[in-house]
Amino acid sequence: MGAGTIARIRLENFxxxxxxxxxxxxYVNFITGQNGSGKSAILxxxxxxxxxxxKNTQRAAALKDFIKTACSYAAxxxxxxNQGEDAFKPEVYGDLIILERRITESSSSTVLKxxxxxxx
Numbered sequence: 001m002g003a004g005t006i007a008r009i010r011l012e013n014f015x016x017x018x019x020x021x022x023x024x025x026x027y028v029n030f031i032t033g034q035n036g037s038g039k040s041a042i043l044x045x046x047x048x049x050x051x052x053x054x055k056n057t058q059r060a061a062a063l064k065d066f067i068k069t070a071c072s073y074a075a076x077x078x079x080x081x082n083q084g085e086d087a088f089k090p091e092v093y094g095d096l097i098i099l100e101r102r103i104t105e106s107s108s109s110t111v112l113k114x115x116x117x118x119x120x
Contacts, residue, residue: 001026001081001083002081002083002084002086003081003082003083003084003085003086003087003088004080004081004082004086004088005024005026005080005081006024006046006078006079006080006081007023007024007079007080007081007096008021008022008023008024008077008078008079009021009022009024009042009045009046009076009077009078009079010022010075010076010077010078010079011041011042011045011074011075011076011077012073012074012075012077013067013068013071013072013073013074013075014041014045014066014067014068014074014075014076015038015041015044015045015059015066015068015074016036016037016038016041016068017038017041017068018068020038020042022042040059044057044059044066045066045076046076046078048063048066048076048101048103049076049078049099049101049110050078050099051110054066063103063108064103064104064105064106066103067103067104067105072104072105073102073103073104074102074103075100075101075102075103076100076101077098077099077100077101078098078099078100079096079097079098079099080096080097080098080099081095081096082094082095082096082097082115083095092114092120093112093114093115093120094114094115094116095115096114096115097112097113097114097115098112098113098114098115098117099111099112099113100112100113
């Protein structure tokens with residue numbers, strides 16, 4: 001898979017998802033399900049992971065609104081392939097960059113990790 005393609009999405013306590021893990025294929029992926037099952041939440045999570053403001057998603061007024069009811073935090077973890085000539089700092093990150101966005105009632109943080117899960 002080429003550098004910059006998404007390999008995996010993991011959600012914890014994000015919108016309607018308590019724990020969701022999705023492995024994506026190399027080319028085309030279809031996400032199907034009944035109305036209200038959380039398909040749009042997956043796309044919203046990607047937008048938030050990559051820095052979109054809550055208001056711009058048209059689904060919430062603040063990031064804390066994405067935390068699943070009765071939970072103290074939400075996490076979005078996106079594994080991004082980092083192989084080939086377009087790889088970003090492969091000597092630092094390796095073959096995979098892990099983007100982790102954590103949201104609490106009072107703050108949010110975004111961290112980049114290497115292929116082993118270590119902060120860079």
